[in-house]
Amino acid sequence: MPRPEARFESVEAAGEKLASLDYIADDGLATGLFLAVEMGKPLFLEGEPGVGKTEVAKVLARAFDTPLIRLQCYEGLDINHAVYEWNYPRQLLAIQARSTGSQGGSRTGSDNPTQDIFTEEFLLKRPLLQAIDRSHDSAPILLIDELDRADEEFESFLLELLSDFQVTIPEIGTLQAEHRPIIIITSNRTREIHDALKRRCVYHWIDYPSIEKELEIVRRKVPGLEDELSREIVAFVQRLRDQDLYKLPGVAETLDWAAALGHLDAVRLDPEVVVSTLGLLLKYQDDVDKLKVEAPSILKEAIG
């Protein structure tokens, strides 16, 4: 047994476990997650921003009580920031210390001050190397977040890593994972990720949740909110997703908004409070301007 504890009994068990940690997954996600863990494949999550892609990895780490290692992708991400880098300042200091030490006369050990500066002591382990590090006693969760932001070059490197879970450092040798990490990859689809990479993964598109699921999420994540208010919030947001907006509100926005309304001690939604808090739901000024006019009628449709 490579991973004795880090697995789910069944698809249903996966869904229930996540729910017990307040993550409401749809059946497709529960199935995908179960299979990804069971078969040792990465889970590739795509979806609009704010639907809870990153959250899956966080919840999974809690479910398995295992460390979460996160690699946030960005433009220009390279091997030195994703895998490892030598600690140059420390290396320089070490060289200097040794050479001044040897000038002082007390020659201990080697004459070569650069000996042993390419050892693990001087190695900065970046997320991907951390993930295959042998110090873990169970499989960690490796979250590769927003892969679409990294350059294409990085993808091909990732493809290599995913096939054998080992990293070769010329000065040290090949490091191999003892416990293969459970990998979650997310993408906001600002560009298409290469098919070769996707095919190695279990793919799941996270959609906006249904009205019932979203209500359940609000209830769990923003406790203490009047039930009627939660219903209205979710009904309004769901309506909003049918509107012609530059960016539709995700679940994250619903939760922010619900929390804000909770702080404002709102009991029911009314046009005034909606308009004054639109900034929490909509991320573009153009959308806010548009909704300032239309919100009252949308609200009316949503809550009758």
Next chain:
Amino acid sequence: MASPFLANLLLFGRTLRRAGFPVSHSQTLDLARALELVDIGDREQVFHAARGFLVSRREELALFALLFDRFWRKHSIGDSAPGRKAPPAPRHDPEAIQRFRDVSYLSARAGAGDTEIELRDRSQTYSDDEVFQHKDFSRMSAEELAELRRLILEMRWRASLRRTRRWSEDRGGSRVYLRRMLRDAAKHGGAPLHLARRSPKTKRRPVVLLADVSGSMEKYARIILQFFYGALHGLGAGDVECFVFGTRLTRITSSLRIRNVDRALEDAAGEILDWSGGTRIGESLGIFNRHWARRVLRRGAVVVIVSDGWERGDVADLGREIRHLHHRCHRLIWLNPHVGRPGYEPLVEGMVAALPYIDDFLPIHNLQSLRALADALASLPSRKSIRRLPAAR
């Protein structure tokens, strides 16, 4: 696992491939393994497992659900249902066929009068000819258009450079390259003999081309597509996106990628329903802003819009969308075939609404203007402009 089941699975994989899904055998085998793990009596679980392994794009989800449903309805409960051999692929969709007919007619019309004559031997005279350089596209004869086409293909396109966030070694670089220095130093017993330097790498900017192909622009449409085709291949296919619009927006990047000009133009015409419809520039740009902008306006993209600004929709919409677009690209270039005409002033309502947000307002009516555009694209300033340039004459 029961072997009829596996056979069905392979058959299903084949069905998907026929419908255009890029399903590999290894994916099918992965799924076979996965199905041993889930509850095979639970249709939902089987569906979700199959989707997780066989689908890798959002666009494929709906079609997959349909195919899955049909296939397993037919194959699971015996073979009693006398189904068709395979579910129809999207290309057999009658609506699509009708659309194809519409456009083949329209493209034939747009192409009428274009006789295919190669004029290689006379090219020298044409390309040097001042009159030809400055002749308005709309007044060219078929022969001249053919020559123009060849010259457009020969033009060299280069997008200007932008700094990336990656570094590479560069002797004249401004920063010290510690990584290289330490490697070197290790060879010389720790003495850093050589001061390595680095500088940021540069890359070409992505370019997004959007052309109006509606009624008032019809006579320029083919030449514009020709220009798109040339630019697409000249700039390197990965970094150019092409769209056309009239009453709606169509992405034609993939059809223009096909290597042969005529085929590409034919195909592009096949995707455009709008040759000579009315223009809804604001609405089309709105669709671009909502559905494409986040995906194609990456990394300091340059946007080029070709239109005369005749807007049939709401001019206020156009103003809003162009402002949104302006804020999200590195530079917004608007090409208008009338700009080069003596005495032209941008008085059309749509043009007036758009002008405040345009960085460069340039002509596109003759070969010379196209060359000027190529130069402009290759030498854009690296900073985003705050203030728009004065409109070109």
